[in-house]
Amino acid sequence: MAALDLDDLFNKMVGAAKSSLTAQWPAISALATSSLKTLAQNFVDVEAMLAAGTITQAQASLMIAMQKNSLQTVLLSEEGLGLIATQDAINAVIGVVKDSVNTALGFTLL
Amino acid sequence: MKFNSFRLFFLCLFAGIAVSCKVMLIGAYDQVTDQGIQKIQTDVSQLIITLKKNLLNNKVSANEYSNFDKTYSSIEGEVESLNIRCKALPKYSQVVGELNALNGNVVLLEKLHKIDDFKVLRDTAVLNTTLSTLEVQFTAMVTLQNALKAEK
Numbered sequence: 001m002a003a004l005d006l007d008d009l010f011n012k013m014v015g016a017a018k019s020s021l022t023a024q025w026p027a028i029s030a031l032a033t034s035s036l037k038t039l040a041q042n043f044v045d046v047e048a049m050l051a052a053g054t055i056t057q058a059q060a061s062l063m064i065a066m067q068k069n070s071l072q073t074v075l076l077s078e079e080g081l082g083l084i085a086t087q088d089a090i091n092a093v094i095g096v097v098k099d100s101v102n103t104a105l106g107f108t109l110l
Numbered sequence: 111m112k113f114n115s116f117r118l119f120f121l122c123l124f125a126g127i128a129v130s131c132k133v134m135l136i137g138a139y140d141q142v143t144d145q146g147i148q149k150i151q152t153d154v155s156q157l158i159i160t161l162k163k164n165l166l167n168n169k170v171s172a173n174e175y176s177n178f179d180k181t182y183s184s185i186e187g188e189v190e191s192l193n194i195r196c197k198a199l200p201k202y203s204q205v206v207g208e209l210n211a212l213n214g215n216v217v218l219l220e221k222l223h224k225i226d227d228f229k230v231l232r233d234t235a236v237l238n239t240t241l242s243t244l245e246v247q248f249t250a251m252v253t254l255q256n257a258l259k260a261e262k
Contacts (some may be wrong), residue, residue, distance in 0.1 A: 017203045031253050045239050063239060065144045069211040069218070070247040077212070077250035078154060080204040083135040084257050090133045 004047045010040040017075070024082025031081065035074040039067050137201040139258040146192040147255060150249040153185050158244070160226055162237045170229035175220075182220045187258065189213045208251050216248060 013036045018025055025032075043064070050060040100110045116238045143194040157178065164172040172231075219240060228237065 003228045029252060038242055042239050044241055045235070049235055049239075054233075056225075059222060059225060059226065062218050062225075063236070063243075064257050066215050066218050066240065066243045069214045070243050070250075072211045073208045074250040076204045076207045080136055080254045081181040081257055083204075084261060087133050088261075090135075093174060094133070103137040 003051070004044045006040055006044045006079040009043060010037055013040055017078070021078060021082060024085060025080065027085035028081045032074065032078055033069075039071055042067050052089070133188060133196070134201065136204065137199050138260070140199060140202075143196055143199075143202075143205060144255040144259065146188065146195075147248070147251050148186060150188050150192070151210070151252070153181070154219075154244055154248075155190065155241070156235055156242045157181055157185070158219075161223075162234050162241070165228065165234050165237070170227075173223075173229050174227045174254075175224050176239060178223065182216065182223075184218075185216050186213065189216060201233050204254065205251075208247075208254070212251070215244060221243075 011109050014033060017032050017036065018029075021028060021032075044054070046060050046063045046067070049055045050057065055063070102108050156224065161173050161178075189209055189212055193206060193213065196206045196209060199205075222236070222240070
């Protein structure tokens with residue numbers, strides 16, 4: 001059984017997240033990279049504990065399932081942060097148009 | 111004539127959007143949810159740190175599952191209660207999903223605890239990894255809550 005390579009695993013995880021969340025990436029990259037680094041390390045640690053016989057296969061399965069749940073939470077937060085960034089952009093554009101129209105008209109229409 | 115009607119339609123549509131409230135793609139910040147997540151985070155961290163300290167202090171029998179079954183029930187009840195609240199909040203699907211995943215991890219931690227009461231382990235490696243996993247989860251949840259709070 002080949003041991004997991006931390007850097008390789010981390011890069012693959014970040015690459016997958018980045019390509020799936022391209023538009024939101026600037027808003028979420030900080031949380032994504034730090035979280036994925038820790039989870040990648042945890043995957044490697046669980047694999048190493050299993051290989052060393054410190055934990056059983058049943059324990060390893062439970063611990064891997066926990067990583068998946070945490071990963072799901074990270075992705076949901078990233079989705080939420082992306083929505084917030086998008087909603088801020090939309091509201092900023094609407095605000096600018098509102099100000100411009102009102103200024104051009106000389107009274108508050110919008 | 112047709113062109114003017116077309117322009118007028120879009121002008122009215124845009125004016126309607128501009129006049130209406132701010133665009134909301136995700137639910138507004140909810141203080142009860144935020145505080146609830148922080149409370150669960152404290153309870154889960156206390157549980158794991160207690161287990162870890164017992165191992166470090168050679169009090170392995172103190173880690174028996176029966177000593178913690180009420181703690182697990184209490185935490186699972188808190189998560190469930192918060193989940194019900196969030197399901198009733200508009201545009202809260204991300205937070206509901208997070209709470210479902212959190213509930214999943216509390217149940218998995220309980221199963222892990224039941225396997226051997228954490229006492230056959232010679233070191234605290236499993237608990238360290240478990241704590242790290244849950245820290246990532248809570249950090250993600252708190253980050254979203256802080257971002258929602260900043261939108262207020």
